[in-house]
Amino acid sequence: MMTDNYILFTLAGTTYALRTRDVTHIEMVEQITSVPNAAHFVDGVVFSRGQVVPALNLRARFGFERATPDVRTRLLVVQSDGRNVGLVVDSAREFLAIPPSSVQPPNQALAGISGQYIEGIANLNDRLILILDLSAVLNFSQSAPAA
Amino acid sequence: MAVDRITGQREIVVRTIADNMIRVEGVAGATDLGDGRVVLILNLPALARMAKPVADDLSTVARPRSA
Numbered sequence A: 001m002m003t004d005n006y007i008l009f010t011l012a013g014t015t016y017a018l019r020t021r022d023v024t025h026i027e028m029v030e031q032i033t034s035v036p037n038a039a040h041f042v043d044g045v046v047f048s049r050g051q052v053v054p055a056l057n058l059r060a061r062f063g064f065e066r067a068t069p070d071v072r073t074r075l076l077v078v079q080s081d082g083r084n085v086g087l088v089v090d091s092a093r094e095f096l097a098i099p100p101s102s103v104q105p106p107n108q109a110l111a112g113i114s115g116q117y118i119e120g121i122a123n124l125n126d127r128l129i130l131i132l133d134l135s136a137v138l139n140f141s142q143s144a145p146a147a
Numbered sequence B: 001m002a003v004d005r006i007t008g009q010r011e012i013v014v015r016t017i018a019d020n021m022i023r024v025e026g027v028a029g030a031t032d033l034g035d036g037r038v039v040l041i042l043n044l045p046a047l048a049r050m051a052k053p054v055a056d057d058l059s060t061v062a063r064p065r066s067a
Helices: A113-117 A134-138 B044-060
Strands: A004-011 A014-019 A023-028 A042-048 A051-057 A074-080 A083-089 A091-098 A118-124 A127-132 B027-032 B038-042
Touching: A004 A074, A004 A083, A004 A127, A023 A042, A042 A074, A042 A083, A042 B027, A042 B038, A074 A091, A074 A134, A083 A134, A091 A118, A091 A127, A113 A118, A113 A134
Parallel strands: A014 A127, A051 A083
Antiparallel strands: A004 A014, A004 A091, A023 A074, A042 A051, A074 A083, A118 A127, B027 B038
């Protein structure tokens, strides 16, 4: 089986992974313009490589408390189903190849809101890495709240 | 339309807001100021339509302190 390459990032003390091919680029978080009446987990919009993309706060998406942005805060610009979306994460600074044999499906014990956004759990040298289900994170049925 | 402050006037390139996550009523598009900042472009007719149903709530809108 092929080993997949991942970009690791942290969120509320936990390490998560996204497939390298899903990530277009990684940026420092600078100016985010807030959007009125957007979903609560949307920090706003950013201008990235000639495009206006939403900045989705992954902490808020997972039901965690938002963190004050600092020098390690990053925007992971991801591509999924033709959409470009920026994910605001605590930090991102590592690439890792994860063999599929190290990945297990998430179990029921993985409770909480974030559990539904996890595609698998990798256990590498006693290091636990949660692999993100990108389409689940980006898919939200509710439209913007009515004014 | 009451605003906090008018900061300037300029010609801009209107960029469409493609993603549903940030497509909201009353916002027609966005533009970038060239320094990385994004500015939203308002859709005035849509805003006016939105204002009607909540006209009764205007009393709850924060009023500026006396000038």
